[in-house]
Amino acid sequence: MDKQENKKPRVVIIGGGFGGVQLAKKLKNAPIEVLLLDKHNYHTFQPLLYQVATGAIEADSIGFPIRRIFGRQKNFTFHLANVDNIDTVNSVVETTAGNYNYDYLVIATGANTNFFGNQELEHYTMPMKNIAEALNIRSLILQNLEKALVTADKAERDALLTFVIVGGGPTGVELAGAISELREYVLCKDYPALCNADMKVYLVEGKDELLAAMSTPASVKAKEFLQKMDVTIYNGVHVSSYNGSILKIDNGTIINTKNVLWAAGVKGEVPTGMPEQTVAKGGRLITDEINRVKGYNNVFAIGDVSAVQSEANPGGFPGVAQVALQQGRHLAKNLQAIISGKATTPFVYHDLGTMATIGRNKAVADIKKFKFQGFFAWLLWMFVHLLSLAGFSNKAIVFLNWAINYLTRNSDNRLIIRYFKTDTMTVDTIPH
Amino acid sequence: MDKQENKKPRVVIIGGGFGGVQLAKKLKNAPIEVLLLDKHNYHTFQPLLYQVATGAIEADSIGFPIRRIFGRQKNFTFHLANVDNIDTVNSVVETTAGNYNYDYLVIATGANTNFFGNQELEHYTMPMKNIAEALNIRSLILQNLEKALVTADKAERDALLTFVIVGGGPTGVELAGAISELREYVLCKDYPALCNADMKVYLVEGKDELLAAMSTPASVKAKEFLQKMDVTIYNGVHVSSYNGSILKIDNGTIINTKNVLWAAGVKGEVPTGMPEQTVAKGGRLITDEINRVKGYNNVFAIGDVSAVQSEANPGGFPGVAQVALQQGRHLAKNLQAIISGKATTPFVYHDLGTMATIGRNKAVADIKKFKFQGFFAWLLWMFVHLLSLAGFSNKAIVFLNWAINYLTRNSDNRLIIRYFKTDTMTVDTIPH
Numbered sequence: 001m002d003k004q005e006n007k008k009p010r011v012v013i014i015g016g017g018f019g020g021v022q023l024a025k026k027l028k029n030a031p032i033e034v035l036l037l038d039k040h041n042y043h044t045f046q047p048l049l050y051q052v053a054t055g056a057i058e059a060d061s062i063g064f065p066i067r068r069i070f071g072r073q074k075n076f077t078f079h080l081a082n083v084d085n086i087d088t089v090n091s092v093v094e095t096t097a098g099n100y101n102y103d104y105l106v107i108a109t110g111a112n113t114n115f116f117g118n119q120e121l122e123h124y125t126m127p128m129k130n131i132a133e134a135l136n137i138r139s140l141i142l143q144n145l146e147k148a149l150v151t152a153d154k155a156e157r158d159a160l161l162t163f164v165i166v167g168g169g170p171t172g173v174e175l176a177g178a179i180s181e182l183r184e185y186v187l188c189k190d191y192p193a194l195c196n197a198d199m200k201v202y203l204v205e206g207k208d209e210l211l212a213a214m215s216t217p218a219s220v221k222a223k224e225f226l227q228k229m230d231v232t233i234y235n236g237v238h239v240s241s242y243n244g245s246i247l248k249i250d251n252g253t254i255i256n257t258k259n260v261l262w263a264a265g266v267k268g269e270v271p272t273g274m275p276e277q278t279v280a281k282g283g284r285l286i287t288d289e290i291n292r293v294k295g296y297n298n299v300f301a302i303g304d305v306s307a308v309q310s311e312a313n314p315g316g317f318p319g320v321a322q323v324a325l326q327q328g329r330h331l332a333k334n335l336q337a338i339i340s341g342k343a344t345t346p347f348v349y350h351d352l353g354t355m356a357t358i359g360r361n362k363a364v365a366d367i368k369k370f371k372f373q374g375f376f377a378w379l380l381w382m383f384v385h386l387l388s389l390a391g392f393s394n395k396a397i398v399f400l401n402w403a404i405n406y407l408t409r410n411s412d413n414r415l416i417i418r419y420f421k422t423d424t425m426t427v428d429t430i431p432h
Numbered sequence: 433m434d435k436q437e438n439k440k441p442r443v444v445i446i447g448g449g450f451g452g453v454q455l456a457k458k459l460k461n462a463p464i465e466v467l468l469l470d471k472h473n474y475h476t477f478q479p480l481l482y483q484v485a486t487g488a489i490e491a492d493s494i495g496f497p498i499r500r501i502f503g504r505q506k507n508f509t510f511h512l513a514n515v516d517n518i519d520t521v522n523s524v525v526e527t528t529a530g531n532y533n534y535d536y537l538v539i540a541t542g543a544n545t546n547f548f549g550n551q552e553l554e555h556y557t558m559p560m561k562n563i564a565e566a567l568n569i570r571s572l573i574l575q576n577l578e579k580a581l582v583t584a585d586k587a588e589r590d591a592l593l594t595f596v597i598v599g600g601g602p603t604g605v606e607l608a609g610a611i612s613e614l615r616e617y618v619l620c621k622d623y624p625a626l627c628n629a630d631m632k633v634y635l636v637e638g639k640d641e642l643l644a645a646m647s648t649p650a651s652v653k654a655k656e657f658l659q660k661m662d663v664t665i666y667n668g669v670h671v672s673s674y675n676g677s678i679l680k681i682d683n684g685t686i687i688n689t690k691n692v693l694w695a696a697g698v699k700g701e702v703p704t705g706m707p708e709q710t711v712a713k714g715g716r717l718i719t720d721e722i723n724r725v726k727g728y729n730n731v732f733a734i735g736d737v738s739a740v741q742s743e744a745n746p747g748g749f750p751g752v753a754q755v756a757l758q759q760g761r762h763l764a765k766n767l768q769a770i771i772s773g774k775a776t777t778p779f780v781y782h783d784l785g786t787m788a789t790i791g792r793n794k795a796v797a798d799i800k801k802f803k804f805q806g807f808f809a810w811l812l813w814m815f816v817h818l819l820s821l822a823g824f825s826n827k828a829i830v831f832l833n834w835a836i837n838y839l840t841r842n843s844d845n846r847l848i849i850r851y852f853k854t855d856t857m858t859v860d861t862i863p864h
Contacts, residue, residue, distance in 0.1 A: 041847065063849065
């Protein structure tokens with residue numbers, strides 16, 4: 001057990017995502033010792049993972065070292081650690097880097113891909129919730145294009161050139177758009193021998209519309225954009241199986257494909273040790289309106305791993321960056337109130353709007369009462385995402401990549417730096 | 433066997449390094465079918481690998497997709513392939529992507545790390561000849577700094593904070609300088625708890641001076657620079673063993689360290705199938721003065737994998753990018769001469785000079801008669817390397833990174849995106 005160097009209360013935050021980082025920042029001047037734990041040494045800007053997966057930007061541009069964010073914050077410590085268990089009886093977090101006692105614990109572990117218990121899908125489809133997984137997708141796409149070039153068997157080549165994205169939320173829509181643009185702008189340039197081959201892009205969504213969390217105009221327009229870009233869309237159907245070659249949909253459709261990207265669901269990343277009765281549907285921790293986990297006085301949960309259950313918001317909040325950011329910021333105030341014996345205030349979500357980008361000059365936006373689609377939404381999407389990236393150099397480098405990609409309709413980032421072994425669905429451990 | 437689509441002679445080039453790419457480019461307007469094979473889909477700018485390894489720049493900045501280089505070249509084809517064997521009797525290259533017949537074969541496979549048959553060193557020390565290996569070193573350095581933070585045992589912590597670079601050529605000198613600058617500028621900022629810890633950097637070189645291939649003023653000044661930066665230098669000694677914890681030097685010195693970087697030698701990457709009598713010392717293919725491999729009429733070797741043996745140059749040429757570039761360019765002329773029945777001309781090396789950078793404002797340069805060291809050499813080093821990078825965006829992004837690093841004395845690129853397992857010395861296959 002580590003020693004606590006002073007008598008200030010210690011807040012241990014698990015997870016350096018949007019919520020955890022925001023909370024730690026806002027505790028800067030509080031008489032509190034802040035310890036942030038994460039299994040990565042960097043914060044990931046998840047909204048742009050799909051651009052890493054499709055080679056538009058570099059992986060390093062959407063990661064920012066956590067130590068760099070907090071360089072000057074005196075009450076802050078970061079440890080790189082995997083959390084093994086939470087012992088709420090003794091108020092201890094057990095990790096690969098050692099055990100840490102806490103006065104207050106904040107679980108900000110986010111969400112991971114949900115395969116809904118289907119192990120075959122978990123094994124054969126490609127999730128995209130972190131940088132490593134995005135790079136795996138980038139490698140898979142590029143490796144399969146290369147393979148298609150030297151495959152004589154037409155059925156095999158067609159399967160290598162068929163891309164199925166499962167899930168019609170923002171991630172699925174953005175991936176389908178980006179892969180369709182690879183076909184439109186890059187295929188003939190970089191793979192002239194595949195120019196006349198029949199590369200196919202499918203998007204499969206269980207609900208009757210795409211972007212179901214957005215307005216009807218956004219959903220309708222997104223579908224229209226994608227259809228114009230020759231993406232085949234299946235709405236109101238589900239994938240029933242995929243064995244690495246044959247994808248079956250429950251409307252009877254069978255697709256031969258070597259590329260299935262899974263963006264059909266998420267579940268909270270609840271650490272081991274949290275009792276079952278604290279976990280709601282979707283693997284989220286049930287919290288009250290100040291983000292305190294059900295049944296605990298000193299354990300909190302924010303962001304994607306939390307499900308706020310309050311009378312004011314019976315449906316909870318969406319799993320988006322804005323909720324995590326605002327909950328982190330609000331919990332910083334409430335923690336200071338609790339420590340100084342003052343009254344806490346319930347969390348209120350301010351919906352700043354939702355956007356999704358489909359392609360070049362094409363995005364959809366719902367900003368409060370304003371619903372708009374097309375070029376202006378696309379400009380706004382870029383502007384907001386650029387400004388949200390951590391660090392000046394990341395902003396500058398992503399901007400530069402976007403400008404070059406826009407002008408050349410191509411990118412220099414399509415490198416296979418992680419060789420993906422499609423037989424075992426793992427990464428090569430040999431330097432390649 | 434693939435079909436040849438026309439009657440033009442086919443040149444198969446193995447390797448997309450400096451030599452292979454240059455040769456393929458210069459054959460652009462020749463009545464020749466050019467097929468380039470590489471196990472990567474990108475060209476690597478090896479001179480900056482050490483900056484990726486130490487987190488100064490992004491990996492993607494020093495890789496450039498080969499397909500992008502040759503986008504508009506009509507007589508050019510690229511296939512991603514590992515070469516399994518060369519069958520010189522039937523003029524066939526056997527690869528993982530299929531078999532290719534050739535009229536002329538050019539082996540431009542470069543060099544790889546030479547452990548001189550010591551399997552222990554090969555297992556436990558970190559080589560740096562490609563992007564994956566550079567990222568492994570980046571991960572190892574950062575993981576061991578993180579581990580040092582939470583290690584209570586002082587001896588263990590000291591070993592985690594001890595860095596030994598073996599080899600005092602340009603790579604070793606540049607690595608030693610960059611790691612020493614990490615200690616100088618980054619340790620206290622990013623790892624305040626390690627600020628007073630005793631991080632050590634050693635450089636071990638078998639010859640009596642560093643940068644033995646350069647002038648005496650360069651060698652002397654490089655040593656002086658490194659010593660001022662508190663790098664402990666051992667000259668004229670050799671590493672006798674390293675078991676993952678204890679490094680033994682043949683002068684009796686024993687160093688406890690968890691970080692040994694191996695830059696002590698290279699050997700040619702001769703493909704399987706080339707007979708033993710064509711291979712010289714250092715695993716290089718013996719060629720004549722037009723880079724034709726000994727005993728063959730239609731097999732050539734250029735760059736690091738070749739050893740030119742001619743009366744004019746009995747010592748051969750150094751293993752540097754300039755030699756590969758010039759040999760590639762010259763062979764393009766000779767191949768066209770051979771095909772059109774004209775006379776070939778012997779290769780003549782034009783030494784444009786040698787440079788090595790040690791750190792901020794510190795480099796050494798030998799440019800023909802001019803030997804200079806310090807700030808101006810450093811500026812020139814940066815200028816030459818920037819201009820040599822492939823692609824506008826790589827140039828711009830590396831420049832931006834350098835400018836930010838220079839101003840802030842820190843970098844945003846220190847992400848552990850490949851988790852390096854120190855127990856097995858392999859990369860984690862699980863997305864991390």
